[in-house]
Amino acid sequence: MERPGGPLGQVVAALAAGRTAAQVVDAEGRLAWVSEQMQLLAGLSDEADMGIGQRLDDVLEREVWNELLTADAAETLRSELHPRLDDPESTPLWVLSLDLQVGGRHRGVGMLGVTLRHADGSPLGAALIYAPLLPARVLALVSEGDEAMFTRMADLSEPAKRPAAIVFADVDASGPLSRRLPTAVYFELIRGITTAFDELVGRHGGIVGKHAGDGASAYFLADDHGSDPEAACAALRTVQALPDVVAEVVADLTESGADVSREDCRLNIGAHWGADLFIGQVVTGGRLEVTALGDEVNECARVEQVATGGQRLVTKTLIERLDDAAAAALGLRPRSMTYRVLAELARDGGRAGGKADRDAGAIAVHDLGA
Secondary structure, three states: OOOOOHHHHHHHHHHHHOOOEEEEEEOOOEEEEEOHHHHHHHOOOOOOOOOOOOEHHHHOOOHHHHHHEOHHHHHHHHHHHHHHHHOOOOOOEEEEEEEEEEOOEEEEEEEEEEEEEOOOOOEEEEEEEEEEOOOHHHHHHHHOOOHHHHHHHHOOOOOEEEEEEEEEEEEOOHHHHHHHOOHHHHHHHHHHHHHHHHHHHHHOOOEEEEEEOOEEEEEEEHHHHOOHHHHHHHHHHHHHHHHHHHHHHHHHHHHOOOOOOHHHOOEEEEEEEEEEEEEEEEEOOOOEEEEEEOHHHHHHHHHHHHOOOOOEEEEHHHHOOOOHHHHHHHOOOHHHOOOEEHHHHHHHOOOOOOHHHHHHOOOEEEEOOO
């Protein structure tokens, strides 16, 4: 989108650098610029016709803005903006509470209006800057997250079928371990493993799924990685690296005096490929997460449940998504790998007749750590 020049252009450049959700209007009340973040909120592309160059009154009648601003918010902007542009004695800063319509839900935001004037006091325009109505401590908590992962999660506001690699992980023999360790130490251990898992998934371009107790899950979407082989490669890189990052967590606890060793805490891992997963956000008053539904998700859960003693079971389906370059990058030789069906492994581990047999018994798997 072409930016205005002159003094107004300098204001636009500063707002763009700050990655704010903002609009700028000129002295006649015409829309001069819309920030990229504002476009993302509205679900618009850079080429979308947002009414640049038209008076804000007319712009607010456009469908794209009707879908973003509630009727009350649009009317508030109309009533507040023009008097402030026309009156040189008006307060240069003003704050409004508005409702935006984002993802099919009303979101309360604060709007900071800044009246812009030339050195001689003549009107230059106004900047309208939007910010969430959240306490600073809540914003600080959100800011601790992985911004790139949050962006990938935001792209999934519309649930749809998407191919992806799936990873499930769970602490081996966690029941005896939790009984042996002091509760505070066990909590630190699980928190450390969960944090390390999330950071590793984010580092490899994945999205963290549900956490339940000492279990975790992640998805690596082909859309995010550009191809099926690259998504499969990212998932397998994560699987390869998990034992070492867990060992680091355990080592830190040991240094603090906890009686826990690497052999006490191993992750059982299952990894699979889903060609037709239904993936999207689950947003409630208490959480924001991404979840996936499909037969392959259930199958991956069964693969992980059969794993024992820190096994890293990856399915033949996932390995065969790799191309030669991805396999070489992982140090794998798919042509020389052998597989066992999950039901056979389950029987060896005393799990015959369970859900693994019923839901995924015929799936071929390879222990990546063998």
